[in-house]
Amino acid sequence: MYIHISKESWTFSDRDHGWQVSDCTTESLKCCLLLSVMLLEIVGEKIELEWLYDSVNLLLSQQSKNGGLLAWESAGASKWLESLNPTKMFEDVVFAHDMLSALHQQSTI
Numbered sequence: 001m002y003i004h005i006s007k008e009s010w011t012f013s014d015r016d017h018g019w020q021v022s023d024c025t026t027e028s029l030k031c032c033l034l035l036s037v038m039l040l041e042i043v044g045e046k047i048e049l050e051w052l053y054d055s056v057n058l059l060l061s062q063q064s065k066n067g068g069l070l071a072w073e074s075a076g077a078s079k080w081l082e083s084l085n086p087t088k089m090f091e092d093v094v095f096a097h098d099m100l101s102a103l104h105q106q107s108t109i
Contacts, residue, residue, distance in 0.1 A: 022062050022069040029055045 032052060035043045062069050 020058060020062075022059060025055055025059060026069075029059075 029052065032047050036046055040046070059069065
């Protein structure tokens with residue numbers, strides 16, 4: 001099984017989980033950046049810049065052609081696979097769709 005890089009990503013659970021989640025990573029990165037401009041007396045020691053760079057690199061590696069992000073890895077399947085879906089009940093579940101909101105939230109810092 002292929003697993004995308006997960007260095008300096010945030011997951012739904014703990015580090016042992018190992019599966020990075022793009023919206024968790026963008027929200028956590030945003031929080032770290034907001035905390036980095038606050039006084040040390042309030043927030044404590046700042047996060048290492050290398051960790052932030054690695055998180056940005058992870059997000060850029062997951063970015064799709066249209067600029068969006070999928071939940072946990074870059075797009076691998078083609079859109080035409082939706083035509084093989086025989087039911088209306090499971091419409092739009094064969095092909096993973098991009099989330100543009102996570103990138104938008106990140107860019108509004």
